[in-house]
Amino acid sequence: MYGLIVNTAAGGGKGLRMWRKIEEELQKRELPCLVSFTAKPADATKLAAMLVENGAETIVIIGGDGTVSEAAEALVYTGVPLGIIPAGSGNDFARSQGIPKQADAALKIVLAGNERTIDVLRINERYGLTVAGIGIDAQVAQTVNESGYKQWFNAVRLGRLTYFACVFQALKTFRPAEVTVTIDGKKQRFSHAWLIAAANSPTYGGNIPICPEAICDDGRLNVCLLQSKTAGPLLRLLPKIVRGKHAANDHIRFFSGTDVVIEADPPLRVQSDGEYTGETPVQVKIIKDALTVIS
Template sequence: MYYFLVNRTSGKGRSVKIWNEIEEILKEKKVSYQVIITETKEEGLAFLHDLIHSDKNISGIVALGGDGTIHEIMNQLIGTTVPFSVIPTGSGNDYARARGISKDYVKEIEKLLQNDQKKIDLLEIGDRHCMTVVGIGFDAKVADEANRMKWKKWFGGLAYILTIFKVLLTYKPSSVKLTINHEERLFEKVWLIAIANHAYYGGGIKICPNASSDDGKLDLCIIHSLPKWRLLFILANVFEGKHVSMNGVDYLQVESIQVDSDEPLFVTADGEMMGQTPTSISVKKSAFHVIS
């Protein structure tokens, strides 16, 4: 039995329209399925909680939604062997982008029904887990501002780009102490820190181009010690991942990191607000089952 969770609000309501077309494909192929179309996050999570504690014959949980929907579902499924997949209908879709899941839902349903499974790594941050990227500092502030804007759902990734310029007007870099694999390092004038399990965040920004979810490592990108105009030049190259060799960018692979700053910095995971520094992030190897 496949269970489909459809976020009615995702993608300006597009997810329900797509689900109606997917349902016809499933009926034609005589696939056993159930669907819940949710109005709120809490409704979907309550259904999922009851499901994974009652049904032992789950072929897969499939979300129609964006990265926020995926983040919540993944944190419910962690610790189980229930496989997960997604049909991307959100504004960012960075998890789907990194895993090569297209918006061609006809093709993706064909792949889904083959039910090839694998385990992937996750980021562990406090008592939560993250699929894609933990952002700290400037990028986290941008994500927070973008999430507050009512017009985000209409502009998708463009909302993130527009918000960059708004935040840049007033944002000031900070001094940060990073404990990387138990070794302390100090960085001055830090603009942003990205810790990645997948390459993308912010609706297609390739912040950690070498990140892989099956290597047991976290990719760490630190942008620091730059004037504001130079930061803009680097950000212009981030979209294609060409920034990692530039002056003012440190790019490392680590297994754990502790972040302490001279003043609290915003922290996001999968684009969702996680709080502020200090914070610790580590890799949880082969922790999550996905339909690949």
């Protein structure tokens, strides 16, 4: 039996539109399912656990990265597969799994039931799927979720532009920090850090390949650090970053490992899967083969 969790508000109402299509198809197929709807943040975690307890053998999310990540919190180590009908503004996790954005095509993948096991991130006391971002991107994520831009751009199907609009807004107030990055016990210090991204998959922010070589089942974290005294050099590099063509230089550093600890002065904001989660210090670990997904 399928357990569906629907975020009707995802993607500026896209979640509701997708659910109507999926509901009609499920009724045609007469497939047994339980359906729950999110009403507030963190609902999907509780709903996923409840649906499994009530007999759901597969959990299917109709929503964005945040809803998918919340549901995964309840499914790590359970072996219960997670299916996705992407309905958010970014859908980076669904994209990383090769899941199409069209409702009917995504449903076909869910019903085919091809399972794979992937790694997850452990960010202090919570789990994540795509990227843990520390620094200006976390401030951007917080601004995106609080901003009227998101709803407006989603309404005209230009959700990715929300991220860029909020980048320039965040630049007005963000100040880089002195950071200590400890990777697998090896400690390094960096001045004027703007962003540290610890990635389990390549993209975030609506298909920005911050760590192009990240793979979700290789047991490794890919880390990208951006540093500069002023914003100018990073803004000039932004077109390359957006295309995943950025390379290591005086302003960009790449690392790899399994356990990353970030300390910063002053403290930096932290986001995971597009949701603000707190401030540094933060530990990000890769948890091997922890989640079963359908893709």
